[in-house]
Amino acid sequence: MVSTELVLSGVLSVSLLVFFAKILAGVFSRLGVPAVLGELSSGIIFGPYALGGLIVVFGHKLIELSEVVLVFAEIGAVLILFTAGLEMTFAEFKAAGLKSFIVGGMGVILPFFSGFYLTLLMGHQFAEALIVGAALTATSIAITVKVLEELGKSRDPDGKLMINAAVVDDVLGIAVLAVVVSVVKTGMTPSFIDVTWKLVTILVLWFALLVGVVVVVPRFMKMLPAWKVEGTDEAAATVVCFGSASLATVLGLSPIVGAYAAGMALAGSKSLRTIRGYIEKINMIFAPIFFAVIGASLDVSGLTSTALFLLLLLLAVAILSKLIGCGLPAGILTKSRKSGWRIGVGMTSRGEVGLVISGIGLTSGVIGQDVYAALVGTMILTTVVSPILLKSAYRKP
Amino acid sequence: MVSTELVLSGVLSVSLLVFFAKILAGVFSRLGVPAVLGELSSGIIFGPYALGGLIVVFGHKLIELSEVVLVFAEIGAVLILFTAGLEMTFAEFKAAGLKSFIVGGMGVILPFFSGFYLTLLMGHQFAEALIVGAALTATSIAITVKVLEELGKSRDPDGKLMINAAVVDDVLGIAVLAVVVSVVKTGMTPSFIDVTWKLVTILVLWFALLVGVVVVVPRFMKMLPAWKVEGTDEAAATVVCFGSASLATVLGLSPIVGAYAAGMALAGSKSLRTIRGYIEKINMIFAPIFFAVIGASLDVSGLTSTALFLLLLLLAVAILSKLIGCGLPAGILTKSRKSGWRIGVGMTSRGEVGLVISGIGLTSGVIGQDVYAALVGTMILTTVVSPILLKSAYRKP
Numbered sequence: 001m002v003s004t005e006l007v008l009s010g011v012l013s014v015s016l017l018v019f020f021a022k023i024l025a026g027v028f029s030r031l032g033v034p035a036v037l038g039e040l041s042s043g044i045i046f047g048p049y050a051l052g053g054l055i056v057v058f059g060h061k062l063i064e065l066s067e068v069v070l071v072f073a074e075i076g077a078v079l080i081l082f083t084a085g086l087e088m089t090f091a092e093f094k095a096a097g098l099k100s101f102i103v104g105g106m107g108v109i110l111p112f113f114s115g116f117y118l119t120l121l122m123g124h125q126f127a128e129a130l131i132v133g134a135a136l137t138a139t140s141i142a143i144t145v146k147v148l149e150e151l152g153k154s155r156d157p158d159g160k161l162m163i164n165a166a167v168v169d170d171v172l173g174i175a176v177l178a179v180v181v182s183v184v185k186t187g188m189t190p191s192f193i194d195v196t197w198k199l200v201t202i203l204v205l206w207f208a209l210l211v212g213v214v215v216v217v218p219r220f221m222k223m224l225p226a227w228k229v230e231g232t233d234e235a236a237a238t239v240v241c242f243g244s245a246s247l248a249t250v251l252g253l254s255p256i257v258g259a260y261a262a263g264m265a266l267a268g269s270k271s272l273r274t275i276r277g278y279i280e281k282i283n284m285i286f287a288p289i290f291f292a293v294i295g296a297s298l299d300v301s302g303l304t305s306t307a308l309f310l311l312l313l314l315l316a317v318a319i320l321s322k323l324i325g326c327g328l329p330a331g332i333l334t335k336s337r338k339s340g341w342r343i344g345v346g347m348t349s350r351g352e353v354g355l356v357i358s359g360i361g362l363t364s365g366v367i368g369q370d371v372y373a374a375l376v377g378t379m380i381l382t383t384v385v386s387p388i389l390l391k392s393a394y395r396k397p
Numbered sequence: 398m399v400s401t402e403l404v405l406s407g408v409l410s411v412s413l414l415v416f417f418a419k420i421l422a423g424v425f426s427r428l429g430v431p432a433v434l435g436e437l438s439s440g441i442i443f444g445p446y447a448l449g450g451l452i453v454v455f456g457h458k459l460i461e462l463s464e465v466v467l468v469f470a471e472i473g474a475v476l477i478l479f480t481a482g483l484e485m486t487f488a489e490f491k492a493a494g495l496k497s498f499i500v501g502g503m504g505v506i507l508p509f510f511s512g513f514y515l516t517l518l519m520g521h522q523f524a525e526a527l528i529v530g531a532a533l534t535a536t537s538i539a540i541t542v543k544v545l546e547e548l549g550k551s552r553d554p555d556g557k558l559m560i561n562a563a564v565v566d567d568v569l570g571i572a573v574l575a576v577v578v579s580v581v582k583t584g585m586t587p588s589f590i591d592v593t594w595k596l597v598t599i600l601v602l603w604f605a606l607l608v609g610v611v612v613v614v615p616r617f618m619k620m621l622p623a624w625k626v627e628g629t630d631e632a633a634a635t636v637v638c639f640g641s642a643s644l645a646t647v648l649g650l651s652p653i654v655g656a657y658a659a660g661m662a663l664a665g666s667k668s669l670r671t672i673r674g675y676i677e678k679i680n681m682i683f684a685p686i687f688f689a690v691i692g693a694s695l696d697v698s699g700l701t702s703t704a705l706f707l708l709l710l711l712l713a714v715a716i717l718s719k720l721i722g723c724g725l726p727a728g729i730l731t732k733s734r735k736s737g738w739r740i741g742v743g744m745t746s747r748g749e750v751g752l753v754i755s756g757i758g759l760t761s762g763v764i765g766q767d768v769y770a771a772l773v774g775t776m777i778l779t780t781v782v783s784p785i786l787l788k789s790a791y792r793k794p
Contacts, residue, residue, distance in 0.1 A: 007471045008643045008652055015635040022629040023622075030624050071465060074404045225420075227427050231681040232419040238412040238682065246405045255405055281678035284628040285635065 010068025013052075014289050017063060017296075020046050021288035029150075034387035036146040039288045040380070043295025052296070065296055069289065076283075076290030077352050080142040081256040082241045083279055084163055085263020086272065087154050090214045093164060093264060099333045100161055103326050104168025107347055110325030111136040112176060114317045119371075122310060127184050128371060131361035134180045135375050136318050138173030140351025140383060141166040141256070142290060147387040148346070151394050158339045162346040165326060167260050173353050174254050175202040177360075184366050205251045210261045213244050217265035233271040234278040240266060254353065294351055298380050302373035310374040315381050322348040342393045349386035350379045407465025411686050414460060414693075417443050418685035426547075431784035433543040436685045437777070440692025449693070462693055466686065473680075473687030474749050477539040478653040479638045480676055481560050482660020483669065484551050487611045490561060490661060496730045497558055500723050501565025504744055507722030508533040509573060511714045516768075519707060524581050525768060528758035531577045532772050533715050535570030537748025537780060538563040538653070539687060544784045545743070548791050555736045559743040562723060564657050570750050571651050572599040574757075581763050602648045607658045610641050614662035630668040631675040637663060651750065691748055695777050699770035707771040712778050719745040739790045746783035747776045 024038030024045075046052040052063030116133030120126070144166055148154040154163070179198050217240050224236060241262045248258025266275060303311065326347040331340020358375040361367040367375075421435030421442075443449040449460030513530030517523070541563055545551040551560070576595050614637050621633060638659045645655025663672060700708065723744040728737020755772040758764040764772075 004471060004652060005646055007468050008475075008639060008646055010468075011472055011475075012636075012639045012643045015632065015639045019629075019632040019636045022626060022632040026622060026624055026626045026629060029626055035626055067464075068468060071404050071407075071468070074401060075408055078405075078408075225423060227423055229419060229423045229426055229432055231685075232416075232423060234678070234681045235412065235416040235419040235685070239409075239416045242405060242409045242412045246409045249402055249405055255401060278678050278681065281631070281675045282682070284631045284675065285679070288628075288632070 006066070007068060009064070010066045013063045013066060013069050014072045014285065017042055017046060017069070017292040018285055018288045021292050025288075034147050034391050035150055036143060036291060037384060037387055039291040040295040040383060042288070043292035044298055044380070045295075047292075047296025047298070049296070049299045049301070065293065069293065072286060072289045073293035076286035076288075076293075077142060077256055078241065078245045078259040079279065079283055079286045080145060080290060081167075082245075082259040082263040083283060084141065084145040084154070085260040085265075086267050086276060086279070088160060088163070088264050089267045090210075090264055092160065097164075099330075100164035100168050102333065103161065103330045103343065103347075104165035105172060106329050107139065107165060107322050107326035108137045108169045108172040108176065111318065111321040114321045115314065118313060118317050122313070124371065125366075127366045128361075130180045130183060131357060131367050132314070132371065132375060134173070134176045135354045135357040135361070136314070136321065136350065136378075137176050138170050138350065138353035139166040139322065139347045140294075140349040140354070140379075141170060141260075142287075143349040143351055143383050143387060144346050144390070146287070146291075147390050151391065153394060158334070158342050158346075161330065161334070161339075162343050165330075165343070166347060167257060169347075170254055170257055170353060171202060171206045172199070173357075174252075174257075175199045177353075177357055178202065178252070180357075181360065184364065202253065206248075206253055206257060209244070209248055209251060209253065209258060210264075213240075213247075213258070213261040214265045217244075217262065218269065221266070221269050221271065233274045237266060237271070237275045237278070256352070290352075294355065294383065295380065297355060297376055299373065299376075302369055303377060304370055304373075307370040307374045307377075310371065311377040311381075314374055314378040315385075318350060318378050318382050319348045319385060338393075342390065345386060345389035345393050347386075348389070349383045351383055354379045403463070404465060406461070407463045410460045410463060410466050411469050411682065414439055414443060414466070414689040415682055415685045418689050422685075429788075431544050431788050432547055433540060433688060434781060434784055436688040437692040437780055439685070440689035441695055441777070442692075444689075444693025444695070446693070446696040446698070462690065466690065469683060469686045470690035473683035473685075473690075474539060474653055475638065475642045475656040476676065476680055476683045477542060477687060478564075479642075479656040479660040480680060481538065481542040481551070482657040482662075483664050483673060483676070485557060485560070485661050486664045487607075487661055489557065494561075496727075497561035497565050499730065500558065500727045500740065500744075501562035502569060503726050504536065504562060504719055504723035505534045505566045505569040505573065508715065508718040511718045512711065515710060515714050519710070521768065522763075524763045525758075527577045527580060528754060528764050529711070529768065529772060531570070531573045532751045532754040532758070533711070533718065533747065533775075534573050535567050535747065535750035536563040536719065536744045537691075537746040537751070537776075538567060538657075539684075540746040540748055540780050540784060541743050541787075543684070543688070544787050548788065550791060555731070555739050555743075558727065558731070558736075559740050562727075562740070563744060564654060566744075567651055567654055567750060568599065568603045569596070570754075571649075571654075572596045574750075574754055575599065575649070577754075578757065581761065599650065603645075603650055603654060606641070606645055606648060606650065606655060607661075610637075610644075610655070610658040611662045614641075614659065615666065618663070618666050618668065630671050634663060634668070634672045634675070653749070687749075691752065691780065692777065694752060694773055696770065696773075699766055700774060701767055701770075704767040704771045704774075707768065708774040708778075711771055711775040712782075715747060715775050715779050716745050716782060735790075739787065742783060742786035742790055744783075745786070746780045748780055751776045 021039035021042035025035035028038035115136040119129035244262035245255035327344020330343035418436035418439035422432035425435035516526035641659035642652035724741020727740035
């Protein structure tokens with residue numbers, strides 16, 4: 001058995017982070033700042049690099065990013081995307097298909113190349129530049145979803161386009177990562193055909209997963225017996241969510257992409273209300289812990305003046321490349337300047353995928369502590385900037 | 398970061414076990430058998446010693462009792478007791494105080510000594526007999542609570558007496574375990590004074606924890622700002638639950654005793670309805686996984702004919718000793734034969750604490766595989782017998 005003490009101290013860390021997240025979310029939303037930033041700040045302030053590392057109770061740090069905490073955070077990422085999927089039927093997704101593909105695709109190409117060339121220009125190695133470029137590609141859908149929910153806009157057309165485009169760029173981001181990792185590992189630059197092949201394979205796998213889940217899940221839900229006890233629909237939805245997320249991982253995709261497909265497959269279900277009521281309560285723990293853990297990964301002491309300079313440049317590139325890469329095509333496609341601006345700013349936040357790519361870069365020895373600190377700082381700051389801009393973009397007449 | 402694949406396969410195992418638990422619970426309750434036995438059977442049938450170990454998908458067993466699964470189960474035990482505590486204010490607890498103390502106390506003494514002497518009689522060692530006796534002391538409160546909830550009786554006087562007595566016997570069970578472990582480790586039989594001292598210390602610690610939590614928690618809840626965002630009360634309740642459980646563990650008590658105190662401290666809170674609504678949804682995952690994991694610990698292949706014989710004797714002793722030890726004093730105290738019978742059968746189930754003690758016995762080399770298998774089998778069978786008897790005790794006019 002896992003040590004009871006470890007489990008309890010882990011769950012206590014989770015509950016404390018969630019509690020502080022909720023208190024700060026209350027303070028922030030009173031000040032007119034998106035509540036999700038409060039949850040993020042809970043991690044920054046009470047994380048192990050800051051206050052959380054200082055408060056020691058009975059020989060343990062009060063808040064540690066132990067395995068239990070990280071497990072909760074990973075589950076959180078999956079559940080947030082599952083919840084977003086519940087807002088979107090497959091028919092709606094198809095309708096938004098081409099548009100979101102263009103917006104998401106351009107929002108991968110521009111950040112990748114601008115991050116890549118900026119890093120080269122700053123005198124870094126080719127492999128380092130590849131990691132930085134890849135880390136800047138994927139939008140943090142979770143942050144975008146959360147802010148849209150706060151604004152009550154997760155079902156409006158711009159919101160849906162944003163979320164779909166963010167799912168597309170997540171799929172493409174994973175494809176870019178696959179290519180970058182193989183370049184970094186083998187040291188060989190792949191041919192144009194190799195890269196294209198990789199991208200196409202991953203897109204095809206994703207589409208197959210999506211269609212498969214959307215076809216199979218409603219049949220599965222209909223098979224549930226009429227005499228089921230309370231909680232059966234909820235348990236079935238949980239199986240669908242994590243089954244699809246696991247399947248995505250087995251296929252080499254990101255689990256959150258699978259969870260989104262699962263949500264979409266259930267969006268037309270008769271039990272949708274039951275499932276929503278359940279997932280809303282479950283998310284009260286799992287969503288804030290995800291945002292708090294993202295915040296907690298910021299180690300301010302790693303930010304030397306060189307790293308800080310790189311951070312500021314990367315931040316500018318990260319924001320502008322999504323603003324232009326997504327906002328411009330979105331504005332043209334929706335024929336609305338306002339929608340273009342909203343979608344552009346909504347797509348600027350980076351998070352989980354970027355942090356994972358930065359982590360791979362660091363642990364494989366491709367990037368040093370300075371570039372890593374600059375990248376992580378960039379991710380966090382985009383998640384601070386994007387919600388504020390997005391909120392003001394929806395508020396302004 | 399923890400490997401995403403491990404987390405996902407763990408959570409998928411959890412969701413599948415919970416899903417099968419719900420399906421079987423539906424079948425069982427249709428047949429008039431307590432639903433919780435369906436959840437237990439889900440573990441027996443789909444656990445790694447049975448079907449779950451046979452179904453292999455992509456090189457992984459579909460259902461494994463991985464660390465993630467065990468973490469969920471441990472959290473489940475804490476949450477079930479927390480939920481039970483929410484049904485009981487401290488005033489009610491005090492009113493039931495002496496009665497539950499007598500019922501719980503006798504329900505520890507009789508099973509301990511009868512298990513101890515039976516094992517000695519069967520030709521086993523002194524240390525083995527101590528472990529067996531200790532393993533039979535603690536009622537599985539979770540099972541009792543669950544069945545009472547199913548019957549809608551968790552707030553009737555007999556139900557409350559049962560739950561309180563089960564909490565008392567849990568505290569005493571931990572005290573017995575502490576004594577037994579020190580005997581087994583040092584090889585010395587402690588003096589009567591040592592044993593008494595140990596028991597008194599643990600009881601005092603438990604009472605101090607209870608009073609402390611009941612005094613501090615309501616003040617804490619009142620400190621929450623009025624402008625809190627949605628989910629703040631729920632997060633605060635989670636902190637209280639796991640904070641108190643952790644505190645209990647630090648004091649050397651069982652975490653579930655702390656969680657029960659936390660629930661009691663919140664039972665009079667203004668936010669009780671909010672907290673109940675939240676915990677009900679959370680428990681949809683965490684409660685069934687706890688029962689499934691208990692079921693999954695049964696390895697039928699370990700039951701040799703000697704072990705089976707010992708199992709049958711232990712089962713008889715386990716049931717009779719609680720039936721008499723708790724039922725008799727309860728019948729006298731409540732002046733009702735019916736209440737005595739109900740409380741007696743309600744207290745016969747054994748679970749988490751007994752399994753932990755058996756596990757300690759096995760891993761420390763005090764008991765062998767045969768005694769271990771017999772003990773685990775006894776625990777599981779009591780959890781099968783008790784709900785059936787309890788249901789019929791409440792149904793009969």
